[in-house]
Amino acid sequence: MRFFLAAVLFLGSAGGLVVEIVAGRLIAPYVGMSLYTWTAIIAVVLAGLSVGHWIGGRMAGPETDRVSGMRRLAIALALAGVSSLLALVLLNDLAVGLLASGLGQVTIVVLLATALFLLPSLFVGMVAPIVTKLAVDEAPERTGAVLGQMYAIGTVGSIAGTLSAGYFFISWVGSAGTLIAVTLLYALLALACALLAGRKTVLVACIALAGVSVPLLGTGFARGAFTSRCTVESDYFCIVIDDFAPYSGRASKLMVLDNLVHSINDRDDPSLLYSPYIHFVDEYARRRFPLDVAGTELSAFFIGGGGYSLPRAWAATVPGARLLVAEIDPAVTAAAGAELWLDASAPGLEIHHRDARALLQSLPREPQFDVIFGDAFHDISVPTHLVSREFHGEIAARLRADGFYVVNVVDGARNPRFLAALVHTLAQDFDDVSIWREAGETGGIDPEGRVTYEVVASSSGAPVAAIHSAFGIRRIWQRILIADLMDADSGTPVVLTDDFAPVDRLLSGVLFSAVTTE
Helix, strand or coil: CHHHHHHHHHHHHHHHHHHHHHHHHHHHHHHCCHHHHHHHHHHHHHHHHHHHHHHHHHHCCCCCCCHHHHHHHHHHHHHHHHHHHHHHHHHHHHHHHCCCCCCHHHHHHHHHHHHHHHHHHHHHHHHHHHHHHHHHHHCCCHHHHHHHHHHHHHHHHHHHHHHHHHHHHHHHHHHHHHHHHHHHHHHHHHHHHHHHHHHHHHHHHHHHHHHHHCCCCCCHHHHCCCCCCCECCCCCCEEEEEEEEHHCCEEEEEEEECCCCEEEEECCCCCCCHHHHHHHHHHHHHHHCCCCCCCCCCEEEEEECCCCCCHHHHHHHHCCEEEEEECCHHHHHHHHHHHHCCCCCCCEEEEECCCCCHHHHHCCCCCCCEEEEECCCEEEEHHHHCHHHHHHHHHHHHHEEEEEEEEEEECCCCCCCHHHHHHHHHHHCHHHHEEEHHHHHCCCCCCCEEEEEEEEEEEECCCCEEECCCCCCCEEEEEHHHCCCCCCCCCCCCCCCCCCCCHHHCCCCCCCCCCCCC
């Protein structure tokens, strides 16, 4: 009996943490994966477990014997399973409804996490106090030792759930499959507990589970709730490949990582760059280097690969180029090759699946690159270790005298505090730091809206106020001053360091602003 109770606690605790890990992956395609997302999920799961522990403690009073305890365990586990399945069924409709509500993104994240994952955590949280009470009853003379053992078993179960979700389940069966597996686990544990409570309880449990689960399953299949929205679900991202031909009129596809479009590639013309920020880097580089001259030896380092739009373009149009790409997720590269026409073996293209900072720092600390392009994101924020002054020093040391570093930044149209901090930090190591934005975005911008900026750092800047595209889609980019974007009382920006880089806090104005849908 004690072994069975330990198994229930271990597996129930594991399931609770699997739900916590998978929750982030399930909502990432809708709201991204930022610090605020994980904070909301962890807080909601802990709140559910806390309330569940309190309720479970009330249900594990002195009058609770083995039969009544098993019956209550069966109910709690069955409800945990049903609510987990319900979260999967409601996910899409609830997320779409909240995104259309006009609420801020952080508010949406908190409401979505609460609505979907509070109850599964609450019901599984009821298990531990009841199991512990029954275990103590088995050996009342060893109360302290039993309590310690049960706490340890629950903790080890939580660790096992975290590791199995992160390193096995999500990679092999996806987020939806993982949550379905947890639902089945809870159902089996509920039936096992019902069996020990008596045959009548088993019969009632089977009828109740079937009565609730069958309609939920039918609704879920009808709505496609059990089919992943991801083309590929990797260890890092939900990767979605979609057809862009209806918008371009040409054979083309786009790549979405979680909820952010990262690349749009044209099948027949690699040099046709649909994304304005990638197009800008190409146009800017062509004004500094003779890329259209045969024999040009361009050396570029890419922080993030995504759909490899620019490396693919330069591999096709600059034969002498050396293109070194750091893409942390091999599944992203595989998807770009399978769906976005990337030729990973193209001459001059060298791909490394590792963190960009680690790869850059592994190279000789000497000038060797003409262009370093930063295009790595977690949701709309750049990872903190890729915006610090220490990292900028590593970049500056490896840029040639006439080279430049360009990084994409998503921030608000007005008072972009992260952009200001990044520009201020870059200015510590570069003589010229300029901000560029597509000219079509300079007029009539919603002050609460998001804008993609291109920040260029070098020893000498472009002596122009605007750049007109010479290739591909007609566009104009304007150079703007950070002072023209900031409020008068915004103060001096912080210098971002490895020790202190509050990226998400600086982006809070954007993250808390109302979400707009096109």
